[in-house]
Amino acid sequence: MPPDEPIGEALPRLDELRRDVDRVNGQIFAQLQERGRLVLEIARLKQSRGLDGYDPEREEAMVRSLPLSPSDPYGPAAVREIFRSIFRASVDVQDARRSGSLLVRRRDLISDSGIRVGDVLIGGGRPVIMAGPCSVESPEQMELVARAVAAVPGAKILRAGAFKPRTSPYTFQGLREEGLRMLREAADRHGLLTVTEVLDTSTLDLVASYADILQVGARNMYNTELLKAIGRLRKPVLLKRGFMATLEELLNSAEYIVSQGNSSVVLCERGVRTFERWTRNTLDISAVPLLKLETPLPVIVDVSHALGRKDILLPCARAALAAGADGLMVEIHPSPHDALSDGFQQLDLQDFASLIEGLGLGTTDTASHRAGSFIGEPDLRSEVRR
Numbered sequence: 001m002p003p004d005e006p007i008g009e010a011l012p013r014l015d016e017l018r019r020d021v022d023r024v025n026g027q028i029f030a031q032l033q034e035r036g037r038l039v040l041e042i043a044r045l046k047q048s049r050g051l052d053g054y055d056p057e058r059e060e061a062m063v064r065s066l067p068l069s070p071s072d073p074y075g076p077a078a079v080r081e082i083f084r085s086i087f088r089a090s091v092d093v094q095d096a097r098r099s100g101s102l103l104v105r106r107r108d109l110i111s112d113s114g115i116r117v118g119d120v121l122i123g124g125g126r127p128v129i130m131a132g133p134c135s136v137e138s139p140e141q142m143e144l145v146a147r148a149v150a151a152v153p154g155a156k157i158l159r160a161g162a163f164k165p166r167t168s169p170y171t172f173q174g175l176r177e178e179g180l181r182m183l184r185e186a187a188d189r190h191g192l193l194t195v196t197e198v199l200d201t202s203t204l205d206l207v208a209s210y211a212d213i214l215q216v217g218a219r220n221m222y223n224t225e226l227l228k229a230i231g232r233l234r235k236p237v238l239l240k241r242g243f244m245a246t247l248e249e250l251l252n253s254a255e256y257i258v259s260q261g262n263s264s265v266v267l268c269e270r271g272v273r274t275f276e277r278w279t280r281n282t283l284d285i286s287a288v289p290l291l292k293l294e295t296p297l298p299v300i301v302d303v304s305h306a307l308g309r310k311d312i313l314l315p316c317a318r319a320a321l322a323a324g325a326d327g328l329m330v331e332i333h334p335s336p337h338d339a340l341s342d343g344f345q346q347l348d349l350q351d352f353a354s355l356i357e358g359l360g361l362g363t364t365d366t367a368s369h370r371a372g373s374f375i376g377e378p379d380l381r382s383e384v385r386r
């Protein structure tokens, strides 16, 4: 437009040019969506062949193949920037599709009545209690604990570690196969199911031959080889959230197991690491309803490892159940002071009975409940040990 053209005469031309721009926008939009459909089709093909979705070299080659020229209205730098946005949006759209199509999100993944382990249903409406010592220490200890767990009304499972992933290599590492045997024998004497941790693929068959439920601990949530190997077994799994894991990452770890054909996965919130020092970890209660929105897999809450203290166990356990948890994990020991691991967070057997009663899950057969100190006022000054 010549600079001296009166503004009134330029307006029709301006309108015309704007209409052209609108038309081109429409074409770009249609072309972009056409491109998006092609990207999704490529992503689907790649996924079915197990190929990686993201290919930066191909992106670079696509831009290089364009007739870039500095004399064009949009020069090479601008075109690169525009295509970078398109590539980013394409990767996002593929990620969203892929995560939306995770098997663990499918509502028909497991039966509505939950995951069956022996005669116990996890996720079947009635909260499951998984209780036992941090570590198997002796047949006598396991006998006392198994008796206390068997006294709980309803669904209960005996827990205890025989392979222990300790922070320090110089502390008690577990009784290994001997411990697995003690756990199994104590459970069998009292008609209980067992859950115990498996640390690696080399001991997987051994642990699986003793346990009813395989526990993948927080430290192993990212161990994809272990997850895949467990997925190839047909054995229920308790998958614990890593202490720095997002819920998306937890779901993807579960997907590793489910993708191999094993959909009997129970998720476990056990606290995440934050700046807070008054608890061992920070119990993420929101994880329970959030996971429930995303997956039909049952969710249980390990209050012992989340809190690392006993005095606020009851309110937090109540909160977990109120938030929709399908059960609780709690560490108990006949003599917590003498425990070889995590003694500071384990309830003695009477306090365990009081906890069950306090949760309204019924009265255990264990007589003479003490007024459990953990039920009273929380002692926020108590030291939180590791």
Ligand code: PEP
Residues within 6 Å of the ligand: 134, 161, 165, 197, 216, 217, 218, 219, 240, 270, 302, 305
């Ligand atoms: C456990 O349950 O014994 C245990 C070690 O827990 P976490 O993996 O959650 O630390």
Ligand code: MN
Residues within 6 Å of the ligand: 134, 135, 305, 331, 341, 342
């Ligand atoms: Mn422990």
